[in-house]
Amino acid sequence: MSNITTMPKMNPACFGFSLKRGGVHTARTMMLEELRHLLSYVNGPKAQKADYLHAIVSENCLGKRSSKTRLLTYRHLVGLYALDPSVILFRAMVHFWHRDPSAQPLLALLCAYARDAVLRSTDSFILQSQREKTIYRRDLEAFIDAQEPGRFSKSTLTSTTQNINSTWTQAGHLSGRRQKSRTQALASAGSASYALLLGYLLGVRGKALFSTAYARLLDCSCERRLQLAEDASRRGWIVCKRVGDVIEVLFPSLINAREMECLDEQNQSSYPIV
Numbered sequence: 001m002s003n004i005t006t007m008p009k010m011n012p013a014c015f016g017f018s019l020k021r022g023g024v025h026t027a028r029t030m031m032l033e034e035l036r037h038l039l040s041y042v043n044g045p046k047a048q049k050a051d052y053l054h055a056i057v058s059e060n061c062l063g064k065r066s067s068k069t070r071l072l073t074y075r076h077l078v079g080l081y082a083l084d085p086s087v088i089l090f091r092a093m094v095h096f097w098h099r100d101p102s103a104q105p106l107l108a109l110l111c112a113y114a115r116d117a118v119l120r121s122t123d124s125f126i127l128q129s130q131r132e133k134t135i136y137r138r139d140l141e142a143f144i145d146a147q148e149p150g151r152f153s154k155s156t157l158t159s160t161t162q163n164i165n166s167t168w169t170q171a172g173h174l175s176g177r178r179q180k181s182r183t184q185a186l187a188s189a190g191s192a193s194y195a196l197l198l199g200y201l202l203g204v205r206g207k208a209l210f211s212t213a214y215a216r217l218l219d220c221s222c223e224r225r226l227q228l229a230e231d232a233s234r235r236g237w238i239v240c241k242r243v244g245d246v247i248e249v250l251f252p253s254l255i256n257a258r259e260m261e262c263l264d265e266q267n268q269s270s271y272p273i274v
Helices: 032-041 049-058 067-081 088-099 101-115 123-127 137-147 154-171 189-201 206-211 222-234 257-264
Strands: 005-008 180-182 239-243 246-250 270-273
Touching: 032 049, 032 067, 032 088, 032 101, 049 067, 067 088, 067 101, 088 101, 088 189, 101 154, 101 189, 123 137, 137 154, 154 180, 189 206, 189 222, 206 222, 206 246, 222 239
Parallel strands: none
Antiparallel strands: 005 270, 239 246
């Protein structure tokens, strides 16, 4: 896992972050198309987790062949996105999902990245690759294996690498079907707002919000991230104020009272944050 720092005061799990060692990417991609279909099908402001379960399993909104596959699909989507509006990572993602459709690939990536350690472990390999560089699967496979040699069987390592390659392609950081190459993802006001929120929930404030691992997933310069945040502020999605080098970013419409209490609590433990 790259770019780990230690942040005090809060347990990220209460906001939906996962510090578990595993992740859905050993079995699936970030499932962008399934997520799009689901959030289009279940689109009511009062939708609850049970509604997503009912839509996938009982109503088969994703067109799966068997009840077993439907349930497994639901579990994978929960692993990636929680599918629970009481979890701010999911609720905020949906908030921007419908307001900024162009942001959907990066919104999905950001949420999956916060909840899947296997995906997180590959960010430096992708983000540090030069534009238009060919990304060979065998190189990514070797990169994953080198982090914990022997953790995955050969078959699992191969399928996991394929899934991760596909996720980065869905997000826009890679292109190509058989042969992948590095491309620039499309950042927008919605995805920038969400990336800044994730950093904020982990205790980062001010100018530093624009340099977190989540902000770097936007795949653009710090100045461009700030421009997108100011655009989002003009739209009323977040509050972004800049006076010289001092920057303040707030999320009054996204963080509820219970979550503010979690942010304000003093916790003696420390948690590794990507």
